[in-house]
Amino acid sequence: MKSILAPLKALSFLGREPVTLPIAPRPAAPNYRGFHINDWEKCIGCGTCATICDNYAIRMVDIKDLSSDPIKGIKPRRPAIDYGRCCWCALCVDVCPTGSLALSREYVHIGLDLNTFFILPDEKGMHGLGFPKGWAKSSDSDLLDLKRQPIPELTAKERQDSFVEIVQGFDDQTALLEASRCIQCGMCHDACPTHMHAPEYIRAIWAGELEEAVQQIYRTNPLANVCGRVCTHRCETACSIGVRGKAISIRWLKRYAMDKVSHERIKQIASKGRNTIESGKKVAIVGAGPAGLTAAYDLARQGHAVTIFEALEKPGGMMRYGIPEYRLPYDKIDEDIDVIESMGVDIRCNVHIGHQMASLENDFDATLIAIGLHGGRSTRVPGTDHPHVYSAIDLLRRLTLKEKIEVKKKIVVIGGGNVAFDIARSLARLQRNLFGEVKVVITALEDRENLLASPVEVKEANEEELQLFTSRGPRRCVVKDGTLMGLETVRCISIFDEQGRFHPKYDDSDLIFHEADMVVEAIGQAPQLDFLGDELTERLEWDKRGRPVINQGGCTSEPWLWAAGDVVEGPDVIHAIAAGHRVANSIHQYLSIK
Amino acid sequence: MQEKGEDYKSLKEMVTIGEILKKASAFEQSAFNFYSTLKVSKRLRPLVQDLAKEEQSHLDLFQTLSKHPDLENHIADLVKVPASDHRFSDYILLPKQDDFRDEQAILQYALGREQVAMQQYDSLAKETPPGPIQDLFRFLANEELEHKKELEKWYYEIVHSGGV
Known part of the structure; x- marks a missing residue:
């Protein structure tokens, strides 16, 4: 009976005043996921937000007037959002290492021009109205692990009367946990003087592919055992996790990968891509420090016959003769050098060049001075x-x-x-x-x-x-x-x-x-450059700090002579390695057209 | 007699602006001569040449100042000889070249010179009444201080930072 009369109920609305809701937006909930806001002062341009976005709704845009500082981990770019693609999942906010990105409570945008749906948000939001924050990073939603895994090391009592290595290195579990903290932003790569592929080797460690990690390491660093222990790790200074928490232990992860893969296997991995056809060119290197060894490694891989002349009884330069064994065990230096020698590099120790630079000029196609600062x-x-x-x-x-x-x-x-x-x-x-x-x-x-x-x-x-x-x-x-x-x-x-x-x-x-x-x-x-002799010293050009003048490739004013490492750049292993690569490239180009 | 003796003594402690400028020019000239003739390896020559160039600019400054109309009227004014004067004068005598075996020794010598010159001009400014002469000494003291700071920067880069 009720259902038969129900349509008549509608008649009761006849003549009533219509109800119209206002067009103006209602206030959003405190955690509303509206348009993005980005604090440009906090944002470092790492691009993690863009990487995590499954919808490809975020693109990093280079901003001309923004400052850039790769050493501190700051890139001159900011995220731009495409609201045709964004699904407001807020993963970008939850993963943002600095906490600069948030969502506002603003959610209305009307426009016929589709370009207006692609914006570069700043702290004032989409329309510059300064809407309050909606969804923002909280400890519950933060996807990052800001705490570093502790590295086992000897206590003061255990180490203070011996030269035994202090740092013991990660075990498998802690290495995995530490590697899993990395967000693959690549700030470390930019900050590293030799641009090591740290995101790639950390990812490989996380995946349990340690040989792949070693291969990634050897792309740019033939002294990985050394750098896994004593590198000044600029990468960690630039690490975006370090903005709010503790940077990833990139150096210790490198060491972990090197320690876990057998030395013989490392030699095999390092030899991949080596040019087995001899170029017939001979290169002399004075000094078996990090710059000389790196240059030798690169040049030997390119097929050149490389001879290193080292004044002291063993190769390694300041790595061996300037760093105590409790920080860098000699056997680890030996392992790195053994890999370099396995490329065919001939290292002759206890050879004082004296004033025989002229004979190097005559007997070799190119010569590199790569001596350290051995004078106090x-x-x-x-x-x-x-x-x-x-x-x-x-x-x-x-x-x-x-x-x-x-x-x-x-x-x-x-x-x-x-x-x-x-x-x-x-x-x-x-x-x-x-x-x-x-x-x-x-x-x-x-x-x-x-x-x-x-x-x-x-x-x-x-x-x-x-x-x-x-x-x-x-x-x-x-x-x-x-x-x-x-x-x-x-x-x-x-x-x-x-x-x-x-x-x-x-x-x-x-x-x-x-x-x-x-x-x-x-x-x-100070460098000890007496071995150059008066005649060559007079021929070379020098700067006012007493360093040989070199071009971008490390070539001095003498076309057959290059200089690299501490003698021109100051004492630092990773810079010396970077310089070693640079001069090797320059020498290789020179030999290719000679 | 006693009073005359004191007058004589105080007169001996006075010197004219003209004499001060002459001595200052000699000071800069000696530095220029020293750096220009210092026999060093070619490796150290750019450093020494830079120092010589700086001293030449100081010398030129004195030449210009001595002809400035504001100063010409004060050239015979008397100023008390500052306590640092003997050390200032010592630097007009050139040291033995053998003592300069490396860049550190050269820079230490240059820093010593700048320090003494700065103290000399600063003391002279304090002994002079306000006016163009005091302004001159203050300006010169500041010039020497700036140069000393520049040398200290080099010193830090060369000696403490391995040349970088």
Whole structure:
């Protein structure tokens, strides 16, 4: 009965006032997924948002006026959104490493021009109206793991009296977890001087394909065991995960891959793509450091006959003679060099070129100078000519050569860089063995926050009971009746002026006497270029810092002679490797047309 | 007699602006001569040439200043000899060339010169009443300070940073 009368119910609406809802949008919910907003100050242009978008709705657009800094991991580009494709899933927001990207509560856009649906959002949103945030990153929605996996290492007690390697390396499980944190943005690749394919090898580690990882590593780095341990890891400074959390342990992951694959297999992997046809050209390289070895590796792979002349008894340069074994075991250097030698590189050690550069010019098609900075600088403050005042670089070399060093009971090291900490910690180990206690003081010009040494070195030195005096400038070595009594330092108020120029200012009234019977200077290094001889020195062009003038490919003013590595770029392994590649390429081109 | 002796002593401690400018020119000239004739390997020559060029620009500045009308009227004015004067004068005498075996030694010498010159002009500015002469000394002190800072930058790059 009710259903029969139901249509009549409609008649009751006749004559009623119609209800019209307003066209203006209603306020959206607090977590609404409206149009994107992007804080350009926070955004680093990594492009992770674009990579994760399954709809290809995000494209990275280069912005001309934005600053670019690959070293800090900043690219001059910002995400543009295509709302014809976007499904508002907000994965881009959840994966954004900086948290710059969010969705607003704005959701109305009417336009006949389709181009207006493709926008470059900034913090004011689609229409510049400054709508409040809707869906934004929260700890629940964050797709990133900001915590780094700890790397196992020896405790201070376990390591302080020996030169056993401190860092033990990842196990399979932690390596996998660490690799899984990587978002493959590639900022590390851009920041690395030799542009290592870190995203690729990290991905391979994550997939459990360690040989693939090694292959990716060898695309740009023939000293991977070394760099897996002592690289200055600019990649990690640029890592986008590091913006809010701890950067991926890229260096330790490289080491993990190298440690897990057998040495013989690594040699096979490295030999892939080697040109087996001999070019008939001969290249001489002076110095078996990272630049010389890298150049040799590249040139040998291209079929050239490469001979390295090394003055010391083993190859490796500053990697072997400047870095203590507890940071870089010698057998790992040997493994890297063995791979390079397996390419056919002939390394002749204990060969002092002396003044025979002319014979290299005649006997070889090209020559590369790739010597390190093996000379130690002195502050030359009064008293530094005392026989118990040493150069850190000399001592480190003598330690590697197992030469006898008269270690004293009270030692002061001048310097705040890695070399200062390396020699101080090495001498502390010897002191502990000899005397059962450590009395090593490090005096650095810099304050604690601006020390040049890596924070890890500083932390570990502290754990090993070395004393650190920061903001101290050496005034004089105190010598009494021919006996070294110690070092006087004054407080350094500031090192640089307002324009960032070195202009140290001291407070002479704040003086400390550091008692010592041995002082070690670790303030800087210098090249030893006497072997070039007067005639070649005169022929070459030099810059005002005393370095040979080179072109982009590393060629000097003499067309047969190249220079690379510390002698032209300053001390750093990964830069030396990058330079090695660069000069090898230049030499190869030169030989190809010769 | 006592009073006359004090007058004589204080007069001895005074020097004319003309004499100061002459000594300053000699100071810069000696530096230019030193860097120009320093026998170093070709590797160090660009550094030494740069230093010589800088001293030449200082020398030119003094030539220009000595002819400036504002200063010509004050050329006979007396100024108290500053405490740093003897060290300033010492630098007019050239050191032995053998002492300059590397870039560090050359830069340390150059820095020493700039420091002494800066102190000299600064002291002279303090001993001079406000006016064009004081402005001149302040300007010169600032010039030397700027040059010293530039040298310190080189020093840091060459000595502390391995040349980079």
